[in-house]
Amino acid sequence: MLFSHIYLEEEIKNNARAEKILSKFPNANVIEIGHYKDVFCRKRQDVLLQGQTPALILAKDRGRLLYPGAAVCQNFGREHFYYTSCVMNCIYDCEYCYLKGMYPSGNLVVFVNLEDIFAKVEEALQRQDVYLCISYDTDLLALEKVTGYVGEWIEFARRHSNLCIEIRTKCAGQRFYAQWAPAENVIFAFTLSPQAVIEQWEHRTASLQQRLEGARAALERGFPVRFCFDPMIYCPDWKMQYGEMLVQVLGQIDMERITDVSVGSFRIPQDYLKKMRKMLPDSAVVQFPFENDNGVCHYPDGLMEEMERFLTDRLAEKIPAEKIFRWKDQAF
Ligand code: SF4
Numbered sequence: 250m251l252f253s254h255i256y257l258e259e260e261i262k263n264n265a266r267a268e269k270i271l272s273k274f275p276n277a278n279v280i281e282i283g284h285y286k287d288v289f290c291r292k293r294q295d296v297l298l299q300g301q302t303p304a305l306i307l308a309k310d311r312g313r314l315l316y317p318g319a320a321v322c323q324n325f326g327r328e329h330f331y332y333t334s335c336v337m338n339c340i341y342d343c344e345y346c347y348l349k350g351m352y353p354s355g356n357l358v359v360f361v362n363l364e365d366i367f368a369k370v371e372e373a374l375q376r377q378d379v380y381l382c383i384s385y386d387t388d389l390l391a392l393e394k395v396t397g398y399v400g401e402w403i404e405f406a407r408r409h410s411n412l413c414i415e416i417r418t419k420c421a422g423q424r425f426y427a428q429w430a431p432a433e434n435v436i437f438a439f440t441l442s443p444q445a446v447i448e449q450w451e452h453r454t455a456s457l458q459q460r461l462e463g464a465r466a467a468l469e470r471g472f473p474v475r476f477c478f479d480p481m482i483y484c485p486d487w488k489m490q491y492g493e494m495l496v497q498v499l500g501q502i503d504m505e506r507i508t509d510v511s512v513g514s515f516r517i518p519q520d521y522l523k524k525m526r527k528m529l530p531d532s533a534v535v536q537f538p539f540e541n542d543n544g545v546c547h548y549p550d551g552l553m554e555e556m557e558r559f560l561t562d563r564l565a566e567k568i569p570a571e572k573i574f575r576w577k578d579q580a581f
Pocket residue numbers: 338339340341342343345346347348385386387388419454
């Protein structure tokens with residue numbers, strides 16, 4: 250991964266994490282800026298064409314740092330569900346990704362004041378156990394060579410037994426796991442999709458086979474592993490595609506070793522979808538005639554039920570029902 254342009258907030262130019270990241274791109278053109286929003290929120294930055302590399306912006310997060318989990322996200326039965334975004338945007342380019350509808354730009358923002366986020370999490374941990382997703386608005390593991398943040402989070406989690414972290418990824422990252430001692434409160438959550446879906450809509454991500462090899466490496470190292478069959482994406486031959494995917498997954502992974510699984514079909518807030526439809530007029534995945542339920546767009550009820558049941562029924566033959574979390578079990 251090569252960034253030819255790096256924007257650096259003046260306030261953090263002597264920050265150790267910023268310096269470390271900059272040292273990895275000695276040939277990049279570094280441009281000092283006052284505030285990351287000066288670049289990130291600039292008009293006409295929202296579409297990154299396939300193959301185009303986003304600019305990197307190094308910044309300080311001066312916002313809330315810790316957010317309650319969104320209603321459209323699976324909480325896996327955890328009461329105190331939060332998420333945090335130490336990186337905004339992703340080096341991958343899933344056509345259906347809500348980030349396209351959420352952010353004004355496709356450029357990548359890396360916040361370097363991780364210690365402020367840690368302090369905020371520690372505040373919350375004094376009140377209660379915390380379940381924290383740290384890789385929603387990016388794929389943090391895919392950026393590990395640049396940031397080293399997953400490693401920092403593992404060490405942080407190791408010091409806080411009432412914290413449980415989820416790291417969602419579409420990355421293989423086999424070599425990563427050997428470098429870190431396992432932590433039982435750090436869950437690596439692999440999003441699994443049929444290879445045809447990956448090829449058509451999950452641009453630049455690891456193949457299904459590579460993700461399974463990553464999952465196996467994480468399991469062998471002793472990390473908890475979750476499988477997210479979420480979002481399920483409709484295509485005319487979805488039943489065949491998802492059926493073949495399950496054969497591949499179940500043939501290679503001992504499901505008894507998997508912490509839990511989630512199943513959910515694609516859904517998205519209406520405002521994000523509106524923006525994405527404008528950006529991607531020819532995309533079958535975002536132009537689908539969704540139903541709108543209180544501002545959340547999803548496949549028609551019958552199709553949603555059929556798709557999710559198809560997977561949950563088959564998974565129930567391999568893992569106990571209480572380990573299968575289905576999106577529909579939550580309220581919109
Ligand atoms: S991997 Fe996740 S965050 Fe990255 S583009 Fe795909 S859906 Fe978005």
